Structure formats: C-alpha cells, structure tokens
Amino acid sequence: MKKSIKFLTLIIALLMCLCLVFSACANESGNNLNPDGTDNTGDTGDDGGDEGFGGAAAAGVLVVYFSATNNTEKVAGYIAEITDGATFELVPQTPYTAEDLSYSNGNSRVSKERNDPSLQNVPLVKSTPYDWEDYGTVFVGYPIWWGSAAWPVNGFIKANDFSGKTVIPFCTSASSGIGNSDVRLKEMAGTGDWKAGKRFSASATKAEVEEWIESLDIDFGGAPSATLTYQKTGDGYTVTGDGGQAANIVIPAEHDGLPVVAIADSAFAYSKHTADISSVTIPDSVTEIAKNAFYARIDDLTTVNIGKDSKLQKIGNNAFSGCRALTSIYLPAGLNSLGDSVFNNCGSLDTIAVAAENTRYSGEGNCLIDLATGTLIRGSNQSKIPASVTKIGEAAFRYANKITELTVPVSVTCIEKYAIQNSSIEKIIYEGTGDGWEEVLKASHKYWNLGKNGVQTVCADSL
Secondary structure, three states: OHHHHHHHHHHHHHHHHHHHHHHHHHHOOOOOOOOOOOOOOOOOOOOOOOOOOOOOOOOOEEEEEOOOOOHHHHHHHHHHHHHOOEEEEOOEOOOOOOOOOOOOOOOOHHHHHHHOHHHHOOOEOOOOOOOHHHOOEEEEEEEEEOOEEOOHHHHHHHHOOOOOOEEEEEEEOOOOOOOOHHHHHHHHHOOOEEOOOEEEOOOOOHHHHHHHHHHOOOOOOOOOOOOEEEEEEOOEEEEEEEOOOOOEEEOOOEEOOEEEEEEOOOOOOOOOOOOOOOEEEEOOOOOEEOOOOOOOOOOOOOEEEEOOOOOOOEEOOOOOOOOOOOOEEEEOOOOOEEOOOOOOOOOOOOEEEEOOOOOOEEOHHHOEEEOOOOEEEEOOOOOOOOOOOOEEOOOOOOOOOOOOEEEEOOOOOEEOOOOOOOOOOOEEEEOOOHHHHHHHHHHOOOOOOOOOOOOEEEEHHHO
C-alpha cells in the first residue's frame, strides 16, 4: 500500500514538472520583433507567440488583439487585468518576420500587402475562441498600419457574429491617430453595438488605460443588479423595476430559485425610473418585454444586450419607444410578436440585427422588416432597403439622425405617415421611373414626409 502511494506521488510530481516546463516554453515563444517605430505606421509586426487565449472569464469580457511589437499586447493585458477579462491573440498562420515588417522596404511583405488588398486576407491560426457565445463585451486591439487597422485583424472580424455584443476597438501607434479604422471594422462586422475606439501610444500606462475604461461607463462585472424588484407570476418572476440608481442594469436569469421570465409594463420607463440607465442586460430566460418597459429613455439608454440563445418571444407596444440614444438592437430567433411603435423615434440606431432563423422578422439591409407583410417597421442610419420591402411603415425613419440619403427600391408601393419626420434625410433616390414614383405617392399617406416637404427626390430615369 505504501509503495502504491509513493508511486502515485511520484507520478503527480512528474506531471506538475511537465506543466511548469510547457508553461515556461509558452511564455518564451515570442520572437520580440522591434522594427523602427518612428514612422506613422506605428506597430508593424507580430510577436510570433502562441494563440494566447486565456480561457473563459466570469466577467464575460474578451480582449482580442493582434500585436506587432508587443505594444498592443501590453495594452490588451492591462484591459484584461482591469476588467477581469480573458485574452485571445490573433496569430497569422504564416508569422511575420522582421524582414516582412520592414515598412520602408517596398518589397517587404507588409508593403506588398498594403499595395495589393487581395493579399490582406491573412489566414489566422484560429479566428474564433471556443466559448465565443459566453462574452457580452469584446475589446478588439490592433496596431495602425498606414492609417488602417493592421489587416490580420480582418479575419477575426469577418469570421464572427457580434450580435448582442458590445464591441470596443483600441489601437496602438507611434504617432498616428485611430482615424476611421474603428468605423471601417464596424462596417466590416455589420453586427454588434460598436463604441468609438481609442488610440494608445507605445508608452501607455495601466493608469491611462484604466481611466479610459472608467470613462466608458460599462459594467464589466456582469453581476445582477441587487436593487431590482420582482413579482411572482406562476412558475417564474417578472421584473417590475429598480429601486436603486445603477446606470447598468443586469437582470438575472433566476430569482429565489425560479426563472425570471418577463419585464413588466413600464418597469424602467422614465416616468417611473428617472435615474439614468446606460445599459440593460436581458437574460435568455426572459420571454416577454411588456409595453412601455423602457419608454421615453430619451438620451441615456444606449445599449440593450440580448443574447443569441434568448427565449424572447414578445415585445409589447412602445417598449423602447423614445429611446433616441439606443445604437443597436438584436432580436433572437424565437421572437414572433412585436407590438406597435416598439422602436418608435429610436433615431440613433445604426445596427438592426435579427437572427437568421427567425421566420417572422428580418434584419436584412439593417432594416427591421415584417416578413408577413413586407413592411419596413424601423430603419436605421445604415439602412439599405431590400427588394423584399413593399411598404415603408409609420415613422420608420423618424428621428434617424445620421442618414442623409435613402434609396427606395421599386418594390415599395406606399409610404406610411411620418416616415421621415424629424430625420436627417435630405435626399430620396427612387430606383424606378418618375411615373412609378408618382404612383407610390398616390398610394402613400399625405403626411409621409411631414416636416420634410423640401426633401429632394431623384428617380432613376432622371439620373
């Protein structure tokens, strides 16, 4: 018996030694490239390290980064420490060498890639972490190469669905600013609630990064709000409001051992809860958001987190009406009932995403569309109206604050009242003929362009 114990102890000791050896090897795997960083291109290389994924973090924060000269990696590390997040390093299948990163050499790899966009599709060792669905907040870090995000990050952006996630870009450079690199990545992704990015220098300190993160006013802890109020309804609970002053509301999936299944009528409406609410996280267990639930949160509510596995089926009348600061919305596969004016006056919406499996609604073209009627219920500032739309619904673009041109396909036969009222739309391009547009106007409500009578209309046959 003693021999067996000694043998087992020896085996355990050997395994622990092997773990330490492999850990040491992993930590030394980078080649620490350091090309000249005085040019505006900033970081221009890869540190050649292993994948660097740090496993799931309870906070639901993932810090994704491609690092060239370890500057981006350093900032990514600070972010992970501050938010208790996991890290996921983007590693090219063919690592960049020091020669590859010689931006002053016109024949180097990065120079050739810069001049030939087809070469910028850089294959990665891995593009998606194994538990991607577990993260609600994703930081994306990269060096600036010639005014753009280093292109190895593109493979990650294109490979993943950011629906229901808050995405926060950050970059490093010697002297260049972030430019519009964050905007380009947002456009490339097409989904997610993207925040404005931040540029850091090579000498950035943890204190600088922490100050920036605090300014984001995002709850990275993900802990359920302790001051929520509930009402028992059958075999579950309905959230009826919040008795505190928290800016970031996190609704739990369970309360007192039972699922939280609904958000009550006017639970977080401004008339009932006047403290600012910046974000709300709705658990997968919620099946209904009642009427007026977040009504008239005019300038504070920017983020609503709904997961891809959400069981949400119904959203009542005016649930998010008047939330003019809301920037994106994701609707899951099981949603089959939207009340009237759910997203009325949500003029800051840039992204409208609907699960591809949803058979009642569609988010095609960054538009919320009722598939049964072909009605565009709500448009966004990035809307491209698809040919599946036959009617532009009441107040569909009211208060949209960034879109200046709206292209209307020939499939549209009528436009409902207040469709573009108080919007930034200055020009409508109709893809049909002038006569066709006249027919659309005859079938449309007389107040479809209320307050926008001077909007310019151009038809395809006059271009």
